[in-house]
Amino acid sequence: MDHERELLERARSGDTGAFDEIVTGHRTRIYALVFQILRNEDDALDLTQDTFIRAWRSLDKFDGRHPLATWLHRIATNAAIDLIRRRQARPQCELTDGPMAVDPASRTTPSAAEVPGVALDRRDLRAILDRALASLSPEHRAVVVLREVEELSYEEIAGRTKASMGTVMSRLFYARKHLQNLLKDAHEEF
Amino acid sequence: MKNFESTFNRWLDGELDEAERREFESGLDEETLSAAKAWPATRGLLKESARQISLPHPDFLNEQIRREIERKPAPDAAWFPLRRLLLAGACCLAAAVVLTAFFLPVQNHAETVVFMAETVSPDASASTFQIPGARGAVIWMEGMPYIPDEERVQ
Numbered sequence: 245m246d247h248e249r250e251l252l253e254r255a256r257s258g259d260t261g262a263f264d265e266i267v268t269g270h271r272t273r274i275y276a277l278v279f280q281i282l283r284n285e286d287d288a289l290d291l292t293q294d295t296f297i298r299a300w301r302s303l304d305k306f307d308g309r310h311p312l313a314t315w316l317h318r319i320a321t322n323a324a325i326d327l328i329r330r331r332q333a334r335p336q337c338e339l340t341d342g343p344m345a346v347d348p349a350s351r352t353t354p355s356a357a358e359v360p361g362v363a364l365d366r367r368d369l370r371a372i373l374d375r376a377l378a379s380l381s382p383e384h385r386a387v388v389v390l391r392e393v394e395e396l397s398y399e400e401i402a403g404r405t406k407a408s409m410g411t412v413m414s415r416l417f418y419a420r421k422h423l424q425n426l427l428k429d430a431h432e433e434f
Numbered sequence: 435m436k437n438f439e440s441t442f443n444r445w446l447d448g449e450l451d452e453a454e455r456r457e458f459e460s461g462l463d464e465e466t467l468s469a470a471k472a473w474p475a476t477r478g479l480l481k482e483s484a485r486q487i488s489l490p491h492p493d494f495l496n497e498q499i500r501r502e503i504e505r506k507p508a509p510d511a512a513w514f515p516l517r518r519l520l521l522a523g524a525c526c527l528a529a530a531v532v533l534t535a536f537f538l539p540v541q542n543h544a545e546t547v548v549f550m551a552e553t554v555s556p557d558a559s560a561s562t563f564q565i566p567g568a569r570g571a572v573i574w575m576e577g578m579p580y581i582p583d584e585e586r587v588q
Contacts, residue, residue: 417439
């Protein structure tokens with residue numbers, strides 16, 4: 245942590261080499277976060293790059309009250325949410341925020357195993373989960389990733405996504421129900 | 435429904451107290467209860483899945499970022515002159531306000547037209563002050579032994 249503080253100080257004084265080390269230390273987690281929300285490699289790469297460039301330009305605004313990782317994650321999440329909102333303004337077929345038509349009591353059970361009768365291993369489960377995540381709208385995915393992976397509170401999610409608490413709760417509910425339904429058989433087979 | 439969604443989330447996150455939890459669970463079906471039992475595993479998978487994501491061409495990313503930030507001014511060079519510029523602007527504005535406040539009245543005095551008037555007595559003098567645009571003038575008289583009653587201002 246002290247090394248990171250030293251890197252920060254050097255970066256603040258314009259040392260791009262020090263900032264490069266900071267990028268190396270955080271790039272994978274930032275990319276993973278953005279990728280989980282957007283599920284698109286090119287967008288995730290662009291936003292990861294954008295996140296670090298924004299951070300570089302705002303280094304003097306980082307007050308050090310929270311860990312650097314938290315600050316970077318906030319920038320990345322905001323960038324991802326902004327991208328989703330911009331695309332919502334220009335609707336594209338794959339980025340719809342319409343109701344997902346998930347009946348909380350539905351029994352939607354896609355084929356869990358690639359080969360019927362063969363027990364699932366963890367990698368299969370992750371693949372199913374990835375597909376389930378990909379089938380959510382970006383807004384629902386963002387909420388579930390921020391809650392389950394980033395472990396943000398409901399209020400923090402509302403702040404990051406610029407949505408009301410009611411909207412956050414609703415999106416989280418439907419996203420969780422959707423994942424539960426899609427993963428139900430997979431868990432049983434596992 | 436909104437309340438149900440909120441309570442469901444808090445229940446799944448283990449944020450309900452014992453009484454709330456028991457009451458909420460009494461209204462749920464078996465399927466929902468068993469799905470909730472599997473949720474910690476799903477949560478674990480989500481985290482695991484995030485850890486498995488690898489960044490393609492990481493060094494290329496660093497290179498792109500380095501190129502971009504070297505193309506633009508460094509934070510010091512970019513922000514501090516801007517601050518200095520803002521500070522200088524604020525100082526100029528403050529100076530302009532001070533100058534206006536102090537020198538504008540003097541400027542008005544300078545526009546005051548003063549007439550000297552000849553008097554009968556060599557000991558007496560009279561001056562008339564008039565500000566252009568004003569509706570009156572001030573006549574200032576000194577050295578008069580007395581003011582005749584008909585001239586005295588009541």
